[in-house]
Amino acid sequence: MSLKWTIWFLGCLFIGMQLPAQENMKMIPAGSYKPFIKGTTERIAVEAFMLDKYAVTNADFLAFVKANPSWAPDKVKALFADSGYLSHWPENYLDNKSLESSNEPVVNVSWFAANAYCKWKNKRLPTMHEWEYAALALPKGATDSAALTQINNDWYSRKTPKQAEVGSIYENKYGIWDMYGLVWEWVYDFNSVVSNDDSRNSEDVIEGLFCGSASLNASDASDYVSFIRYSYRGSLKAKYTTRKMGFRCAKSIQ
Amino acid sequence: MKSKTYLAVATLFFALILNSCTTSTERRIIDPSEDVKGQVRAVLTDAPEVPPRITNKSNTKVIVELEIIEKQMRLSDGVDYTFWTFGGKVPGKFIRVRHGDLVEFHLHNHPDNMLPHNIDLHAVTGPGGGAEASLIAPGKSAQFSFRALNPGLYVYHCATAPVGMHIANGMYGLILVEPLEGFTPVDHEFYVMQGEFYTSGGYGDPGHQDFDMQKAFDERPDYVVMNGAVGASSGENAMTVQVGETVRLFMGNGGPNLVSSFHAIGEIFDKVYVEGGSLINHDVQTTLIPAGGAAIIEFTCDVPGTLHLVDHSIFRAFNKGALAQIKVIGDENHNVYTGKEKEEVYLPEGAAIQRISQDKEEETGPIVELSLKERMEAGERLYKSNCMACHMDHGRGITGTFPPLVNSDFLQARTDKGIGIILHGLRGEITVNGTKYNNIMPAVSMSDDKVASILTYIHNEFDNGGGLINAADVKAWREK
Ligand SMILES: [Cu+2]
Numbered sequence: 001m002s003l004k005w006t007i008w009f010l011g012c013l014f015i016g017m018q019l020p021a022q023e024n025m026k027m028i029p030a031g032s033y034k035p036f037i038k039g040t041t042e043r044i045a046v047e048a049f050m051l052d053k054y055a056v057t058n059a060d061f062l063a064f065v066k067a068n069p070s071w072a073p074d075k076v077k078a079l080f081a082d083s084g085y086l087s088h089w090p091e092n093y094l095d096n097k098s099l100e101s102s103n104e105p106v107v108n109v110s111w112f113a114a115n116a117y118c119k120w121k122n123k124r125l126p127t128m129h130e131w132e133y134a135a136l137a138l139p140k141g142a143t144d145s146a147a148l149t150q151i152n153n154d155w156y157s158r159k160t161p162k163q164a165e166v167g168s169i170y171e172n173k174y175g176i177w178d179m180y181g182l183v184w185e186w187v188y189d190f191n192s193v194v195s196n197d198d199s200r201n202s203e204d205v206i207e208g209l210f211c212g213s214a215s216l217n218a219s220d221a222s223d224y225v226s227f228i229r230y231s232y233r234g235s236l237k238a239k240y241t242t243r244k245m246g247f248r249c250a251k252s253i254q
Numbered sequence: 255m256k257s258k259t260y261l262a263v264a265t266l267f268f269a270l271i272l273n274s275c276t277t278s279t280e281r282r283i284i285d286p287s288e289d290v291k292g293q294v295r296a297v298l299t300d301a302p303e304v305p306p307r308i309t310n311k312s313n314t315k316v317i318v319e320l321e322i323i324e325k326q327m328r329l330s331d332g333v334d335y336t337f338w339t340f341g342g343k344v345p346g347k348f349i350r351v352r353h354g355d356l357v358e359f360h361l362h363n364h365p366d367n368m369l370p371h372n373i374d375l376h377a378v379t380g381p382g383g384g385a386e387a388s389l390i391a392p393g394k395s396a397q398f399s400f401r402a403l404n405p406g407l408y409v410y411h412c413a414t415a416p417v418g419m420h421i422a423n424g425m426y427g428l429i430l431v432e433p434l435e436g437f438t439p440v441d442h443e444f445y446v447m448q449g450e451f452y453t454s455g456g457y458g459d460p461g462h463q464d465f466d467m468q469k470a471f472d473e474r475p476d477y478v479v480m481n482g483a484v485g486a487s488s489g490e491n492a493m494t495v496q497v498g499e500t501v502r503l504f505m506g507n508g509g510p511n512l513v514s515s516f517h518a519i520g521e522i523f524d525k526v527y528v529e530g531g532s533l534i535n536h537d538v539q540t541t542l543i544p545a546g547g548a549a550i551i552e553f554t555c556d557v558p559g560t561l562h563l564v565d566h567s568i569f570r571a572f573n574k575g576a577l578a579q580i581k582v583i584g585d586e587n588h589n590v591y592t593g594k595e596k597e598e599v600y601l602p603e604g605a606a607i608q609r610i611s612q613d614k615e616e617e618t619g620p621i622v623e624l625s626l627k628e629r630m631e632a633g634e635r636l637y638k639s640n641c642m643a644c645h646m647d648h649g650r651g652i653t654g655t656f657p658p659l660v661n662s663d664f665l666q667a668r669t670d671k672g673i674g675i676i677l678h679g680l681r682g683e684i685t686v687n688g689t690k691y692n693n694i695m696p697a698v699s700m701s702d703d704k705v706a707s708i709l710t711y712i713h714n715e716f717d718n719g720g721g722l723i724n725a726a727d728v729k730a731w732r733e734k
Contacts, residue, residue, distance in 0.1 A: 158336055232370050240391055
């Protein structure tokens with residue numbers, strides 16, 4: 001084991017000891033990555049942070065709604081969630097055994113709702129760079145990124161049309177489950193790359209997406225799956241909810 | 255921005271006035287501030303149908319509702335693919351409006367979809383052809399309006415990043431902006447659109463196929479198809495017309511990569527609206543249709559038979575699926591085409607007419623039977639050189655044209671084990687594994703020994719129940 005590696009490892013242990021035990025969160029070590037949209041040279045540094053091992057489930061979110069009635073499907077302000085909000089929940093969601101034990105990721109949640117949930121948990125939504133960086137980690141046992149492309153591909157092509165449960169797709173090298181292949185996930189600054197507000201500058205959108213497309217060359221054919229993620233984020237507004245989008249929370253390391 | 259457009263329009267207008275003595279057909283320039291009268295909901299159709307001709311004589315507000323649906327469908331027999339569609343089929347719904355109409359476009363992204371989408375209509379004058387105004391997440395709708403300023407046949411497609419992938423998955427269709435004077439009436443109008451698919455497996459590999467981005471980069475499609483699937487508009491799904499009827503084809507090419515050398519085997523295009531615009535060419539054999547382009551093609555079907563609409567970059571037609579068909583039904587017209595009048599042996603040396611046999615010597619010798627292993631080896635070679643050109647590798651066939659030899663219920667039901675087919679050929683309607691074929695297989699002249707090897711190979715290698723066929727069996731049938 002190299003010296004550098006050992007120091008890093010000890011450093012992690014040290015940081016780990018400082019933290020209150022975070023159940024179901026894993027530490028993502030500091031590092032940097034080459035984001036898809038920024039062209040080919042600039043690497044983005046990412047500080048170490050904690051990330052939820054699993055996407056937030058229906059059961060988790062139900063607990064949040066019970067504790068915060070203003071986020072109930074029939075009470076939520078139209079400003080904070082569109083009409084699809086939690087529309088997959090049954091009418092009697094407050095007293096529903098299968099929802100209480102549902103291990104499926106919660107979907108049909110707006111960015112506002114996801115943000116509020118994380119705050120309630122004393123956490124926050126991961127930033128886009130944190131999310132992308134953590135998602136780059138290969139599945140345990142995999143040796144190249146083709147494995148990730150395949151997971152994405154299977155998902156886009158709906159080989160399994162039914163919503164899968166959290167912890168069923170794959171675990172990556174950080175011990176995080178299902179970054180791909182389960183649901184789309186909200187990130188804190190989802191609209192930072194391409195914004196879809198009324199004030200948007202169309203030139204930015206074009207540039208953002210097409211610079212990205214120019215960087216797609218035969219050597220990184222697999223990158224198109226990130227391209228899809230970026231365009232997905234670009235189509236969203238913070239109050240939108242969709243049937244295939246959930247979230248997980250993150251936490252900074254002090 | 256706006257005033258620039260007006261300026262451009264005005265300049266064009268003047269240029270036209272100045273040029274008017276040299277242009278033969280008069281071009282109408284639409285004044286976008288001109289009023290529209292009334293409102294209609296556009297009739298949308300799936301290929302090969304085309305919406306009815308427009309009868310309205312004034313500028314109208316046309317409402318178009320188009321729904322994006324991602325779904326698994328058949329790409330070829332036994333092959334599934336997850337298509338992304340405008341309206342549930344590939345190609346997308348055909349949209350028909352009139353020059354000068356105001357189109358109010360509503361694009362809906364079905365809530366069960368996985369991805370955001372948008373639409374770029376080449377008929378739109380405006381940023382991104384509407385793409386910029388229509389990017390929508392699943393479960394959302396977008397609305398925008400545009401004025402149909404130029405007549406012609408235009409492609410529309412999804413332009414969401416990565417654009418190539420959205421197109422490669424089937425997101426394209428045609429919008430016709432009918433000229434003010436309308437088209438001359440014809441008996442049939444059809445909608446055909448070519449497009450390629452890049453699949454994880456090769457052509458014909460069974461099961462669900464994924465999109466393969468690397469093949470798309472390399473422009474190496476496994477499938478090149480007409481109307482979204484192999485056989486979508488051929489064989490039993492062929493378009494049909496009567497002898498003497500006129501046809502107008504609205505032919506598009508979605509790409510994403512290939513340019514089509516569009517050709518109809520057995521027909522000459524009387525009239526081609528080049529690239530779908532106003533330039534008309536006559537008497538065309540093959541017309542080039544760029545990816546993201548279209549052409550309007552007119553012809554009269556004078557004689558009965560089947561017209562094969564192909565991409566004349568011909569391996570695409572025979573090996574990748576680029577074939578649609580128009581069946582022309584009716585009586586022969588021998589003044590136009592006689593059919594085969596005679597077939598006889600051609601001997602340049604002028605020798606007496608005799609039966610040609612490539613295997614004369616062998617045939618006269620005594621019959622030497624081979625083992626199963628030997629027959630299989632010989633059969634494989636013979637199959638490749640004598641049958642594969644039509645029945646394809648692994649006996650897959652081409653749906654609607656050349657029947658498959660793999661697990662063929664037709665072959666298995668024959669008491670002659672297929673011997674008669676090779677000796678005498680086969681013509682007329684037959685049904686193989688549920689699909690109808692009505693074509694001609696010529697007789698193949700070869701020795702009893704070779705026929706025995708080929709058939710042994712086909713019965714064993716292609717799942718037709720196995721068994722060993724001997725040269726003596728063939729001889730016995732030949733002498734019947
Ligand atoms: Cu699309």
